[in-house]
Amino acid sequence: MSLKTSNRFSTANIKKRRVSSGLSELDTLLGDLYIGDNVLWYDDMGSFSAAFSHCFIRETLARKKPLIYVTFDRSPKNVVSFLGTLAESQNLTILDCFTNGKGDSSEVFNKFYEKDGALWPYKVIKVNNPTSAAHVAEAMYGVHSNLAGDVHFIIDSLTGMQSLWGGEEQVIEFYVKTCPRLYELDTIAYWLVEKGAHSSRLKANINKIAQVVIDLSVRRGNAVLKILKAEKRSSQYINEHHCYSCEGSTIIFENQRSEKNRFDLGARIKSTRLMRGLSQKELAALTGVTPSTISQVEKNLIYPSLPALFRIGESLSVEVATLLKDTDRDRDSCVYASASRSSISLAKSLKGYVSGELLLPPDLEAPADVTMLRLLPGKKIAGHFFAHKGREMGYLITGQVELIMGNQTYQMNAGDMVYLEKDMPIGWQNLSEQSAELLWLTFKQ
Structure with a gap:
């Protein structure tokens, strides 16, 4: 008996559809994103992956594609604040796994749903029992079934799932079941992960299934992106470090700017310290390090760890993103947007x-x-x-x-x-x- 394979189901004849991350330079580094991709974003604190997610959301909604934001870590009010005017798009659905999850069904978070008769501009669905992986999956697929075309997902975050569900086994099982199904449903999903919160075993399991894996970190004072995996594409940038900075609502990679515009983290910390009227000794005391350490950081002889950088930012009353952001290009401007x-x-x-x-x-x-x-x-x-x-x-x-x-x-x-x-x-x-x-x-x- 001879077996014939129908052309309809032949993977060789399926043309992969490109999707933009919202950042042309990232698309180039990856060799593009495609429908069916599950993209893992490993981050230390979540602030960097949020910036990349925002670019992806903006691009998706600009193309009038449906997007489902599944939130375990942010309250709906926080998500709306994070997205700004994008939250009012009728192509966006916020799936709230926070209020009855980490929010513990608190009245504080439930007040978000009290509309007082006003016109409600947001599409928010509250999951009744997010402590159950089955209920979360049912809610995700239920929302998806009412949408047409390519559906995009932000899942914020896998770490939040583990915290809520009480262990890695439940997370691995959910991920292993969900990723192939999302692939078959012609979706693309960003999965946000706090890399220090999970074992090597979990990361190995989920990396194996994902089509794209990206690591975000701070290295020698610079925000750095590294592509760990880009399955079935010809990216030549795997495992290379690519520096970038957040500028307003977008992200600029270092090779997109000229050498003269590269910022100096040590000089940025020093100038901000002096503007705050603090000595190196005073900043050291606030940060919990020695004055010698502050001196070496300001001279770029050593680079602060991520926790130390956050303590420095807190002591100087500035966000870490501000210390990493390049503002030199605005020096000739008298208007600050x-x-x-x-x-x-x-x-x-x-x-x-x-x-x-x-x-x-x-x-x-x-x-x-x-x-x-x-x-x-x-x-x-x-x-x-x-x-x-x-x-x-x-x-x-x-x-x-x-x-x-x-x-x-x-x-x-x-x-x-x-x-x-x-x-x-x-x-x-x-x-x-x-x-x-x-x-x-x-x-x-």
């Missing part, structure tokens, strides 16, 4: 009470740091926003706040200003039912 702003890193005691962003690049030679501070409704904090020695000035844009100076209490209304010579407030409180916005100037010494 809102999209290029960097979040500030405030003291841990202020998290959940105050947020802020720098309105100017931190290494700009301006006489003052200009920050937009937002004190959440009804919140009260002990102490001040910054540990600053010198003059400060604040203008209250919206809301009503109270500040305490020694034994005196002062009330500020929208339009009022405060000027501080050297003494710092010992407390702040937002008296209004909305976020109080303060335009804050910290003068450099």
Whole structure:
């Protein structure tokens, strides 16, 4: 008996369809992405893979392709904030595995679903029992079945699954079953993974099944991408290190810029330290290292570990991404777009009470740091926003706040200003039912 293979099912006759990552340079390095790919993104902290995911989401929605964002680690409100206006696209569905998962069905997170009769611009589906891998799979395929064409996925994250499901075996089983099915359904999926949270056994198992595996890290002070696997494509860049930086809402690879524009991490840390009025000894004490270490880092004789880099950023009140971001190209500009702003890193005691962003690049030679501070409704904090020695000035844009100076209490209304010579407030409180916005100037010494 002779066996005939139908051309319809012959893999040789299936033409692979290209998909862009949203970054032309990454497409070149990979030898393109294709429908059917499961792409693993290994990251230390999650902040770098989020930037690449954002580019992919933007590209997908611009091409009017459906995308399902499966979130285990971010609340729906956090996802909406992360995506900005992209979250309002009707081609985006957020599958919420957080609220009844890590969120523990808390009223705080469930408030997101209270629409108060307003027009709801987001497509968000809450999974009732995300602690069950079967329920999560059912929800994913249920949403997929109602969509047409190539469906793209962001799964954030495999690490969140393991934390929720209580072990690696459940994660491996889910991944082993899901990847082939997503491949057959003509999808492409980004799987985000915190690489330090998993065993070598798990990583070996999932790497074997994935079509593309990418590692993100910080190496000698530079953000680095390395392609570990790019199955069935002719990429010549496997296992090579490729430096990049985040600039606004996009990512620029080092070979896309000229040599003269490459930034110096040590110089960036030094200039930001001096602008904060800190000595090397003071920064060392805040960071938990020796003054000699800070000196060597600023001279690029040694490079800080990732945890040390995050501590340095926190001590300097800047995000690590800001220290890694190249702002030299903006030096001839007198306008600084809102999209290029960097979040500030405030003291841990202020998290959940105050947020802020720098309105100017931190290494700009301006006489003052200009920050937009937002004190959440009804919140009260002990102490001040910054540990600053010198003059400060604040203008209250919206809301009503109270500040305490020694034994005196002062009330500020929208339009009022405060000027501080050297003494710092010992407390702040937002008296209004909305976020109080303060335009804050910290003068450099």
